[in-house]
Every structure is written in C-alpha cells, then in structure tokens.
Amino acid sequence: SQQGEEDPQALSIQEGENATMNCSYKTSINNLQWYRQNSGRGLVHLILIRSNEREKHSGRLRVTLDTSKKSSSLLITASRAADTASYFCATDPLHDAGKSTFGDGTTLTVKP
Amino acid sequence: DTAVSQTPKYLVTQMGNDKSIKCEQNLGHDTMYWYKQDSKKFLKIMFSYNNKELIINETVPNRFSPKSPDKAHLNLHINSLELGDSAVYFCASSQDYPAGTATYNEQFFGPGTRLTVL
Numbered sequence: 580s581q582q583g584e585e586d587p588q589a590l591s592i593q594e595g596e597n598a599t600m601n602c603s604y605k606t607s608i609n610n611l612q613w614y615r616q617n618s619g620r621g622l623v624h625l626i627l628i629r630s631n632e633r634e635k636h637s638g639r640l641r642v643t644l645d646t647s648k649k650s651s652s653l654l655i656t657a658s659r660a661a662d663t664a665s666y667f668c669a670t671d672p673l674h675d676a677g678k679s680t681f682g683d684g685t686t687l688t689v690k691p
Numbered sequence: 692d693t694a695v696s697q698t699p700k701y702l703v704t705q706m707g708n709d710k711s712i713k714c715e716q717n718l719g720h721d722t723m724y725w726y727k728q729d730s731k732k733f734l735k736i737m738f739s740y741n742n743k744e745l746i747i748n749e750t751v752p753n754r755f756s757p758k759s760p761d762k763a764h765l766n767l768h769i770n771s772l773e774l775g776d777s778a779v780y781f782c783a784s785s786q787d788y789p790a791g792t793a794t795y796n797e798q799f800f801g802p803g804t805r806l807t808v809l
Contacts, residue, residue, distance in 0.1 A: 612798075621781055621802050622781070623800070665732060681734040681735075681736075
C-alpha cells in the first residue's frame with residue numbers, strides 16, 4: 580500500500596478561498612515533499628519540509644509537519660483557477676533511502 | 692531548455708512486444724528515477740539509479756530493466772509487454788545524497804510517456 584495517503588481525494592473550492600490538503604504516512608521519514616501535477620504533465624516540486632521542521636512557507640503555500648502523528652498538511656491561501664491540479668505528498672523513509680513514496684494525491688479544482 | 696526530457700511522449704504497441712523509453716537530464720544530477728502512474732493516478736517508484744547503486748522496487752517485474760549509458764541518461768526497457776503495463780511512465784532526477792547526511796533533494800520530473808498496450 581502507499582506510504583502516504585492524502586485526504587481529501589478531491590476538493591472543489593471557489594477562487595479566493597483557501598484549500599487544505601492532508602497527508603498521512605506510516606514510517607519514520609527524513610523529509611516530506613509536496614508536488615503538483617497539472618493534467619497531462621509531470622510533477623513539479625513545491626516545497627520540502629525536513630523531519631526536524633514543523634512549518635514552512637513558500638508564497639501562498641504553507642506546509643506543516645507533525646512527526647508524532649505522522650501527518651502533514653498543505654494550505655494554499657487565496658486560491659486561483661491556475662491552482663487547479665493534483666497535489667501529492669512524497670516521503671523519504673528514514674531507513675530506506677532512495678525509495679521515496681508518493682501518496683495517492685488530492686485533486687483540487689478551483690472554480691473561477 | 693528542457694531539464695528532464697523523455698521520448699516518446701506516446702507509445703502504442705501490441706502485447707508481447709519489447710519497447711524502450713528514453714530519458715535524458717541536463718541538470719548534472721547524480722540520481723535518476725523511473726515512476727509508473729496508473730489510471731487512478733497512483734504513482735509508484737520503479738527504480739532509482741546513480742553511478743553507485745541501482746535500487747529496485749521489489750514489486751517491479753524483471754521484464755522491466757533500466758539501462759544507463761551515461762550519467763545523463765536512464766532508459767527504461769520493457770520486455771514482453773502486457774496489458775497491465777499500460778500507464779504513464781515518468782522519469783525524474785535529483786542531486787545525490789550529500790555524504791554523511793540524510794538530506795534528500797527535490798526531484799525534477801519529465802513530461803511522461805503514455806504507454807498503451809493493446
């Protein structure tokens with residue numbers, strides 16, 4: 580089964596609203612990354628948060644990491660139609676380096 | 692300039708055939724990867740490879756084999772294609788692990804190759 584699981588599977592919001600996606604994982608990690616995938620395209624790296632960090636910001640993105648709960652969240656503030664995409668978390672396992680595992684993804688639709 | 696490129700973009704072939712997908716990165720990265728994304732968008736790592744080590748996901752059938760002619764290329768060879776191999780295959784690359792740390796850098800993905808096995 581996938582190391583990471585995102586929820587919700589699908590999220591539909593209006594432009595300007597905030598979008599929150601969650602990722603849960605099973606084993607201890609070195610770091611966690613979030614990626615975006617536009618339809619028919621490859622994944623694009625958004626942000627990386629290390630296991631000793633709790634929160635990180637990048638523009639309109641805010642990522643939190645709770646290693647005690649083995650979970651992370653991605654918040655996109657003031658969403659735009661161009662944010663419509665699938666979002667994946669990827670974990671780098673602590674004892675299995677090189678075998679990063681992607682979650683199932685959250686499909687975000689931002690309506691103009 | 693394209694950082695990670697794959698060819699072909701689309702590949703349609705008959706069951707039982709042998710095919711290859713090429714991947715090239717011009718980022719000077721040390722590690723390259725192949726992923727398979729199925730129709731439900733589940734993304735599974737198949738291989739990671741640098742000049743020191745090939746790490747294989749044990750669930751990948753041995754019909755799949757990566758071949759690296761040089762540091763900038765990691766091609767995927769698939770023998771005896773099956774219907775279940777139909778998916779989008781992504782190549783990616785990243786900088787190698789810095790020695791003595793557990794730092795892991797972001798991966799840069801290619802545009803994907805959509806493989807359809809008839």
